[in-house]
Amino acid sequence: MSPETTAQALPYPRLAAALAALLQDPQVQVPPRLVQPLPGGGSLFVMPAHDAQLAITKLITFVPDNAARGLPAIQGDIVVFDAVDGRRIGLLDGPTVTARRTAAVSLLAAQRLAPRTDGPLLIVGAGVQGRSHVDALADGLGLSEVLVASRSAASADALVQHARDRGLTATRVDDPDAALADCPLVVSCTPAQAVCLRGRPRDDAFVAAVGAFTPRMVEWAPEVCRDLARRGTLVVDTRDADLEAGDLLQAGIDVAALPTLADVVAGRVRRPAAGPVFFKSCGWAGWDLAAARCAQAG
Structure with missing residues (x-):
């Protein structure tokens, strides 16, 4: 999805409710994230998670001084898979999800x-x-x-x-x-x-x-x-x-x-x-x- 389409799919009140529901789902599994330092001073984040139906991996980079380059600090994507048959079923814009889910956590x-x-x-x-x-x-x-x-x-x-x-x-x-x-x-x-x-x-x-x-x-x-x-x-x-x-x-x-x-x-x-x-x-x-x-x- 584009940033705009990703945002439209994640209205804040509904996203906050989804966060609350996830916290009550015993089938959610979230292993520790991998943070790989990059040569330029940034970091690569690899963040998997799954429940009974979906599996995701978030792949983003975080470069704090990217504003000086005219680039966003966070870049990347979230790949969504069917947890049962392994098919890739979605691709979400990583920075948009990061911004919206973080704010929705604060809202919740x-x-x-x-x-x-x-x-x-x-x-x-x-x-x-x-x-x-x-x-x-x-x-x-x-x-x-x-x-x-x-x-x-x-x-x-x-x-x-x-x-x-x-x-x-x-x-x-x-x-x-x-x-x-x-x-x-x-x-x-x-x-x-x-x-x-x-x-x-x-x-x-x-x-x-x-x-x-x-x-x-x-x-x-x-x-x-x-x-x-x-x-x-x-x-x-x-x-x-x-x-x-x-x-x-x-x-x-x-x-x-x-x-x-x-x-x-x-x-x-x-x-x-x-x-x-x-x-x-x-x-x-x-x-x-x-x-x-x-x-x-x-």
Whole structure:
């Protein structure tokens, strides 16, 4: 499928529901992903998964500095097979699936855990993930207001215009730490090459920390993560985060002791009565399998 056709096959509310269903399917198998460093500083990701009907392999490259080349940071495809007879039955655009399923994971977590879902929403990072999160949370939560922060004023302004085109009230902010005081919904989706957030989220905040997906990457200052652990609830997307959640690992937090989104969907962890929620998303091939299931169900 082209990027446009792939996007049309993955509406955010239906994709979030597919993610929840996958987490309750005992036949889903997701082996560890292979990450192969590339000579130019990027990485090749090989991510297989299957259930009783479908098998997928995601093959993508991630090159953080590709913007300087005029290329997207993520490139590649997801190959979909019939798990019974082995036929190839689909090909999805990898960057489109990555953007949409990642934002849908944040949407699912917010639907189940956010103390407040009415916004305003603060987006920190105005790239592909910033745009997909604006769309996902607007479609799934009914937001009306978005604040956008980015190192690039041009990127921030472009995302602000996109939000306005959707009918949202949208504003660029230059100090995301200060904007935290006004926003019960926060998504950080930066390149995660250095700490960019040192402010204290509100007591009723839901934070989806998306950018850092290796132990060395980081968006949130360690002292902020430790503060959130003391006064709020920390949840990770999957157990893969035990070795990948850079923000939490660099804060010295025992990630393996934290609940996962599967615990939330199963009802073992519920929306907290008080305190902020910090949801750490690192990625998982199971999310891509859920996207393939959603697209095939069409």
